[in-house]
Amino acid sequence: MTGIKTQTPKNNLPADTTSFVGRRGEITTTKRLLSTARLVTLTGVAGVGKTRLALRVAAALHERFPDGVWLVELAALTNGKLLPHAIADVLGIQDRSARPLLDTLADYLTDKRLLLVLDNCEHLADACAILVDRFLCAAPDLRVLATSRHTLRTAGEHQIEVGAFPVPDPPRAKSPSTRHAAVRLFAERAATALPGFRVDAGNCETVARICRRLDGIPLAIELAAVRVRALPVHRILRRLDDYLEFLAEGSRISVPRLRTLRATLDWSFNLCSVEEQDMWVRASGFIGGFDLDAAEAVCSGEGIPAEAVLDLVAGLVDKSILTRDSSGTRVRYRMLEPIRQYGQERLASSGRRTAIQARHRDHYGRLAEQAARAWLGPDEVERYAQLQREHANLRAALRFCLTEPGEQRAGLEITTTLWLYWFLSGSHTEGRYWLGRALESNPQPSPARAKALWLNGEIAVIQADIAAGLPMIEECRRVAQRLGDEVALAHATRITGVATFFQNDIPGGIGLLEDALARLHRLNGAGLWVALFQLAVMTAILGEPERTIDLGEECLTLSHPRAHLSRLWALWTLAIGRWLTGDRQGANQLVRDALRINQPFTNRWGLAHSIEMLSWIAAAEGHHRRAARLLGAADPLWRSTGVLPSTLRYTAVSHEQCEQQTRRSLGDETFTVAFREGTRLTTDEAITYALEPCGHQATLGICSTRP
Structure with missing residues (x-):
């Protein structure tokens, strides 16, 4: 028997959009450490290049890790409780049981040779330390590379301090050498902005002075370099000198390099047009990137026409405020975290933060509604994929709703609108987290509360946490009866049937599900497919495969030919029915069809x-x-x-x-x-x-x- 051929190790590392400059010593040291150390943390001030260094090292090491090199971006995560969910999203882990997700992740990693890159850990340092310690104890072949402004302070951690680039002494910079990384970085970024630019004998001393004035901070150098499109280097230096000296007089930032970066961001901001400044500030509200549709929906208005958004985005890309990512099916834009945080500070001081966050919430609430309406239809797959891409923005929208006074009702609506996403993506525990918070914030009886109750109850029941689920279902029933909400009553009956079945009252469970199915047939809602599927599975367990097949056929009939997510489960239901009747050939064809449909997802x-x-x-x-x-x-x-x-x-x-x-x-x-x-x-x-x-x-x- 021949052996199994392996493919290129998996990773989710982003493609480089610009050249990588310098850091040869740090790369060598980090790679060497990771051959023996389990946890290496790259520390340093904002803008110094910790993330780029980590990604460079990770890319160089991918062949060492047959189970993949996986980047988890934490900058946008504000609650340590969601840290396991962020890692699960990246690794493709689904939390379908009632076990703590941390336990499921630890079990999954036990036999994996894998490199986990945790980027921007500083604001979640305690949660990261606990999680990393648990993972390293469970998985002997796991390596973790973290970036943070300070160490995680956990056992076995090895720290590498990432400093600014060394800068040349301007009086000695009389030749056009780019052997200094700071000068080479300026030269390469300037040449990208202005093709044909190069460091020569006439400007090398000025470029060296710019790099020294910026303390060798890579992000600051990049922001200055793109200005060669509009200004000669001597004028860039003069403006920097004037601006940095002016700001230093009144600055309360004690760390010089932080003060320099802040001043460079101020300078870059002030060199933008008023409209570009507004776009920068408004776009800082996006988490994990955004597309043009989102920019037009959230950032237009009040001085920015929708038709001007594309040009403003392009202008910010030219100025290195936004980065453009076209590696997926759609072009997306994002900000480096120091730039985004600067925009957030500006947004807060402008007094418009709540208004922009509300527009952000409205946009992603609409996406959730569109995805819910697309279920069983031809756009089902694309809408589901869109929610996956925007998971971080959806979290931000929910967090705003559930923390901002007067927005709690909107949070309840969005959380319940996402009900199919919580199920299909396997984000059961995260769904329970948001539904629980929404229910706490909205105690008054309403159709939305009734829906949240049966949703939260169903997830609990599916996770075998029936003791937690049934009280929510009973409250849902009371609220629904009071409001005359027939849809909620049907779902309460359906979920009670599932719980009853799980508790070994098989006839009782089947009877309740049949009752719910009859109600949902009359109502003709999205829950009909779910009830058919659940009853099909139960009849298979009961040993009634012919009925399983009939119910599976009805599921398939309800699904559009391009509604692949719902069709794959209908096909699997039909396959298990065929299997139980002894029709192996029929089962084989059906389950292969289901597997082919699932392959892209x-x-x-x-x-x-x-x-x-x-x-x-x-x-x-x-x-x-x-x-x-x-x-x-x-x-x-x-x-x-x-x-x-x-x-x-x-x-x-x-x-x-x-x-x-x-x-x-x-x-x-x-x-x-x-x-x-x-x-x-x-x-x-x-x-x-x-x-x-x-x-x-x-x-x-x-x-x-x-x-």
């Missing part, structure tokens, strides 16, 4: 279900090595959700039978080898292998012949 919950069923089919057809590898391939996917197939009533029996049959056929030793081969597959490799016909070995070099 890599939804681990769906992938685990599909690959798991393909292992059952392989075992039933006598392809036992393939079955063992597929069980192994599904195992890390299951673990990444916090749920195992042996704990789910609709998969437990078939899973156990598959494993026992495969072990008997192969023997424990051969089974273990094949299972481990499966666990080592990347997600893409696992999908490719699962979709190959039995016996095929072209892609991964795995022979799956019968023993």
Whole structure:
């Protein structure tokens, strides 16, 4: 049997948009430390280049880490409680169980050779220290590279202080040498802004003086360099001298380099047009980047026409205030964190912060509404992907609503509008967090409160936290009866049925679900599909596969042909029905269709279900090595959700039978080898292998012949 071919290690590192300059010594030191140290923290003042250095090191080390190099950006995260959720988002971990997400993450990382880059930790240092300590104890092959303005103060931490660039002595800078990193950085950024610019004998001393005046701070040098498009270097120096000396007289910032960066940001701000200044300030409210549609919705008005937004954004890109990212399907813009924080300070002092945050909230609230309406329709996938891209902005909108006086009702509306997102993305615990806060802030009876109650209750029930879920469902029922809210009553009945079923009252659970289904048929709402799916799963457990198939067909009928997220679950439901009737060929085709649909989304919950069923089919057809590898391939996917197939009533029996049959056929030793081969597959490799016909070995070099 040939071995498994591996692909390039995974990472989510952003592509460089500008050249990387200097830091050779720091790169070498950091790489060397990470070969033995478990936690390395790059510290230094804002604007000194900690993030760029960390990304450079991470990119250079990716081949050392077969399980990936993963960047987690923390600057926009204000609550340490959401730190595990931010990491789970990056790693693709779904919190579908009631276990603490930190435990699920630690279990997932246990056998991983992975580099985790935690960027901008300073405001969450205590939470980061606790989390990193837990991870390092659980995962011996994990490495963590952190950036922070100060250390995390945890055991085993190695600190590297990232200083400003050394700067040349201007009187000695008589030749056009760019051997100093500060001068080379200025030269390269200036040449980008003004093609043809170079440091020569006529300007080298002036450039050296600019770099020294800016204390060698990379961000400050970059902001000054782009000004060569409008000013010769001697005038840039003169303006900097005048401006920095003026500000130094009244500055209360004690650290000289921080004072220099602040003054450079002030200078850059004042060189922008009034409209560009407004755009800078307003755009600082975005978290994790934004697209042009968002900029036009949030930043236009009060002096900025919507049609002027594109030109203003382009102007800020030219001035290095915004960076442009076109690596995804849409162009996005973002600010480096020191620039964004400066804009936030300006926004707060302008007295317009609440108004801009409200416009931000309105825009992302509309996106949530559009995604909810798109469920089961042709735009379902794109709207879901949009919510994934904007998760950080959605968090910011919810935080504003639930902390700003008078905005709590809007927070309740947005949180409940996101109900399908909480389920589909596997963000169960985060959904409960926001729903819980929204319910606390909105105690008065209302349709939105009734919806939040059944949503929060359902997530709790699905996580097997029935003791927490049922009281919320009962309160929902009382509120709905008082308001005459038939939709909420139907959902309360549906979820009570699920809980009753989980508590082993199978006839009672089925009866309640059938009652809810009849109500939802009359109402014809989005919940109808959910009720059909849940009843289909329960009839499969009950041993009524023909009814499972009928319900699955109805689910499929409700989904548009391009509504891939809902269709994949309808197909899986049909597949399990076919499997239970003994129609292995029909089940095989259906579950492969579901897996192909899921492939672009890599939804681990769906992938685990599909690959798991393909292992059952392989075992039933006598392809036992393939079955063992597929069980192994599904195992890390299951673990990444916090749920195992042996704990789910609709998969437990078939899973156990598959494993026992495969072990008997192969023997424990051969089974273990094949299972481990499966666990080592990347997600893409696992999908490719699962979709190959039995016996095929072209892609991964795995022979799956019968023993």
